[in-house]
Amino acid sequence: xxxxxxxRKLCVLEPAKCGELYEKKAQIKLDNEKKSFEIPKIxxxxxxxxxxxxxxxxxxxxxxxxxxxxxxxxxICTIWWLLLxxxxxxxxNLPGLKVPEPPGMRLKREGLVALHPVVMxxxxxxxxxxxxxxxxxxEGLFRRRLWGxxxxxxxxxxxxxxxxxxxxxxxxxxxxxxxxxxxxxxxAADYFAPGFFVWAILIENLARIxxxxxxxxxxAYDWRLSFQNTEVNFAKRGYTFFAFDGSSY
Numbered sequence: 001x002x003x004x005x006x007x008r009k010l011c012v013l014e015p016a017k018c019g020e021l022y023e024k025k026a027q028i029k030l031d032n033e034k035k036s037f038e039i040p041k042i043x044x045x046x047x048x049x050x051x052x053x054x055x056x057x058x059x060x061x062x063x064x065x066x067x068x069x070x071x072x073x074x075x076i077c078t079i080w081w082l083l084l085x086x087x088x089x090x091x092x093n094l095p096g097l098k099v100p101e102p103p104g105m106r107l108k109r110e111g112l113v114a115l116h117p118v119v120m121x122x123x124x125x126x127x128x129x130x131x132x133x134x135x136x137x138x139e140g141l142f143r144r145r146l147w148g149x150x151x152x153x154x155x156x157x158x159x160x161x162x163x164x165x166x167x168x169x170x171x172x173x174x175x176x177x178x179x180x181x182x183x184x185x186x187x188a189a190d191y192f193a194p195g196f197f198v199w200a201i202l203i204e205n206l207a208r209i210x211x212x213x214x215x216x217x218x219x220a221y222d223w224r225l226s227f228q229n230t231e232v233n234f235a236k237r238g239y240t241f242f243a244f245d246g247s248s249y
Contacts, residue, residue: 084195104208114210117217122189124223126198133179134164146180148192165224172229181222186213188220 128148131141137160146153146165153161168175182188190200199218206216221230 080195087195102205102208104205107205108209112209114206114215117215118206118211119217119219120186120189120199120202121219122198122221126192127189127220127223128183128187129165129180129222129224130183131164131179132181133177135160135177138164145183148183150194167224172226173232180224182220184218184220186216186218188218 126148129146130143131138131146132143134141137157141153144153146161164178164180166175167173174180186199186203189198190203192198203211203216
């Protein structure tokens, strides 16, 4: 009974102290609840950390045959471009080095002149291919070479380049929405890549004896197509084929 009276006296006469007492009790209760819900921290020793790092490390990749091929191609290309750079840096006429006379100059001196037209048929893969219609990824490549030249598009957008050079599995022609055609004219196969000539030297020597664009023709074609599809492709472009017996089709 005495304790109850003292508590009432405390709450009536000193309400501020009573409120503080309740706040302290509530704070102590909250602190105890927080401690009960806290997860004890487990300290990792150095050995555990090292094992965890070892698990996160990626396993070493084995050296494969394709890696050797890629490195070999890279070395060959690097040496080729280095030799090409040194060749272009050298002067045209080195002192003490006698340059052989071109065949065209010799034939011109002998009196040979242009007479019959010359038709050149490039070999497989050496003819250039250019884009006339393509997917949205080929923006800015209209009438640009996809095959031949500097081959820069292989590095810039390889998947887009591969998609446009691939043929349809059913028809054997270009997929719908894509048109890749052979480069027309003598530039189709004069140089396969910068510094790698194919027909350029022959064209140059023919020009020395009087040949020009009107009597030299480069029969460029799409080397990706089969013989039958090559005929179909040329027929769509308005060409007429003649057989050995003189009949056309």
